[in-house]
Amino acid sequence: MRNITFALTMGLAVAAAPAAAExxxxxxxxxxxxxxxxxxxxxxxxxxxxxxxxxxxxxxxxxxxxxxxxxxxxxxxxxxxxxxxxxxxxxxxxxxxxxxxxxxxxxxxxxxxxxxxxxxxxxxxxxxxxxxxxxxxxxxxxMLSVSVFCRDEPVNTIADLKEKKLRVWARDQVETFTRLGVAAQIIPQEEMYVAMRTGVVDCALYPALYAHTVSLQEVSKYASFLYPMAxxxxxxxxxxxxxxxxxxxxxxxxxxxxxxxxxxxNQYENDYARELAAREKLVEQGIVWGDDFPDEDREAFVATVTEIWADLAEEAGGKAPDYRQRVLNALGR
Structure with missing residues (x-):
């Protein structure tokens, strides 16, 4: 009887013990x-x-x-x-x-x-x-503003960008720029600095807001805004x-x-003010901030990337087309 009581007591003690610290x-x-x-x-x-x-x-x-x-x-x-x-x-x-x-x-x-x-x-x-x-x-x-940062000369049109090698970070960007006639390749963020310094690419797509975090101002001299990005x-x-x-x-x-x-x-009201402040800081560090890409170039980019969105969803198959449609429904499109 004593053994049974001891076992029950130990069982209750174990059950009551706090979870081990992790x-x-x-x-x-x-x-x-x-x-x-x-x-x-x-x-x-x-x-x-x-x-x-x-x-x-x-x-x-x-x-x-x-x-x-x-x-x-x-x-x-x-x-x-x-x-x-x-x-x-x-x-x-x-x-x-x-x-x-x-x-x-x-x-x-x-x-x-x-x-x-x-x-x-x-x-x-x-x-x-x-x-x-x-x-x-x-x-x-x-809500980011994506700009084109270049090493040797200013670029602020799609036509000029066609003469350059462009760093991007996602496949949809490769597909979009390729369709626009621009040579784009994915280079990881941690390799971008060296790629720009050594001329593997001439320009890099990147948000001005974060450019200082990867020292982009050290390997590029010119920048121009291309498109807003969510x-x-x-x-x-x-x-x-x-x-x-x-x-x-x-x-x-x-x-x-x-x-x-x-x-x-989850607040976006001050994003544009932060963007302008980031650009100003980059100018102080030696970046020459040029004119924005023209409206027709931005419209061409948006139209092309929207086509790519549909293409990628169809290519992925499975749930991808449904996911895209759910987002479109939320947007009221």
């Missing part, structure tokens, strides 16, 4: 100098504060864990890291449908963008779940089995901190 790593491929990285630092601090030290979250920025951002759907479900930032446009190799949810350049106003965001988030949750990844938080991307938000992902097995206290802390993160960053 340390989760958050992989962030963005440079530490990016404003989104600062927001992720606050997110991590909020999670740690809410758990009271029972569990901890640690941020690793700038790709310091050596995990390629294009491989997130491979390494995250396998447990290479507990949590990671993800961007759908980098994941088209493994999940082609994600590349056609929001093709950059097809949404050109804050008003349209705000209509699309709820639907985009729903689609991301569904698609990532199919890959065994739970979307536990989001980091908005500002993008789907970054997603904070956790392997679904890891998330489902996590201590409820940790999940509650992450959910609360993620909601705070979204609420304080």
């Amino acid at each position: 340390e989760w790593r958050l992989n962030n491929f963005l440079p530490e100098t990016r404003p989104e990285s600062a927001e992720l630092e606050k997110f991590v601090a909020d999670v740690n504060d809410k758990t009271g030290g029972e569990h901890t979250l640690k941020l690793f920025s700038g790709g310091s864990l050596g995990l390629p951002n294009t491989d997130t759907l491979r390494f995250l479900p396998r447990g290479a890291v507990e949590m990671s930032l993800m961007w759908a446009n980098y994941l088209g190799r493994d999940a082609p449908a994600l590349s056609s949810v929001v093709v950059q350049g097809t949404i050109g106003s804050i008003e349209e963008f705000e209509k699309a965001i709820p639907v985009v988030r729903e689609i991301y949750e569904e698609e990532f779940a199919d890959w065994g990844v739970s979307s536990v938080g989001y980091v908005p991307i500002p 993008s789907g938000p970054y997603v904070i992902g956790v392997a679904t089995d890891k998330w489902e097995a996590a201590d409820p206290a940790l999940k509650e802390a992450v959910a609360a901190a993620a909601e705070d993160l979204w609420n304080r960053t």
Whole structure:
């Protein structure tokens, strides 16, 4: 009888014991100098504060864990890291449908963008779940102004750009510029500086707002605005089995901190003012800011990228055409 009582007592003690403390790593491929990285630092601090030290979250920025951002759907479900930032446009190799949810350049106003965001988030949750990844938080991307930065001479027309080698970061951009007669190639952000310095490319497509974070002003002398760009938000992902097995206290802390993160960053009213301030700073650092690309060039770009959006969705197949149509419906098109 004493043995039975002892066993029952021990069983109750084990059941009542708190979950073992865990340390989760958050992989962030963005440079530490990016404003989104600062927001992720606050997110991590909020999670740690809410758990009271029972569990901890640690941020690793700038790709310091050596995990390629294009491989997130491979390494995250396998447990290479507990949590990671993800961007759908980098994941088209493994999940082609994600590349056609929001093709950059097809949404050109804050008003349209705000209509699309709820639907985009729903689609991301569904698609990532199919890959065994739970979307536990989001980091908005500002409404950006994309410019063409060049090394040796100013370029502010599509005609002039046809004479240059252009760096881009996504397949839809390669397809769009190729159709416009421009030689474009994908060069990862971390390789762009060297590519510009050594002449692998003559010009680089990049937002002025973030140019200083990759020292683009050191390898280019001229810049001109080409088009406004809305993008789907970054997603904070956790392997679904890891998330489902996590201590409820940790999940509650992450959910609360993620909601705070979204609420304080899902703001776009000051984006253009920040863009102008960034351009002014770049001019102070030696960039010659030229005239914008003409309206007819921007219209040609938007018309072409809209065609590419449809083509990519059809090529991806599966759910991609439906994802695109859901976004179009949200936009009222």
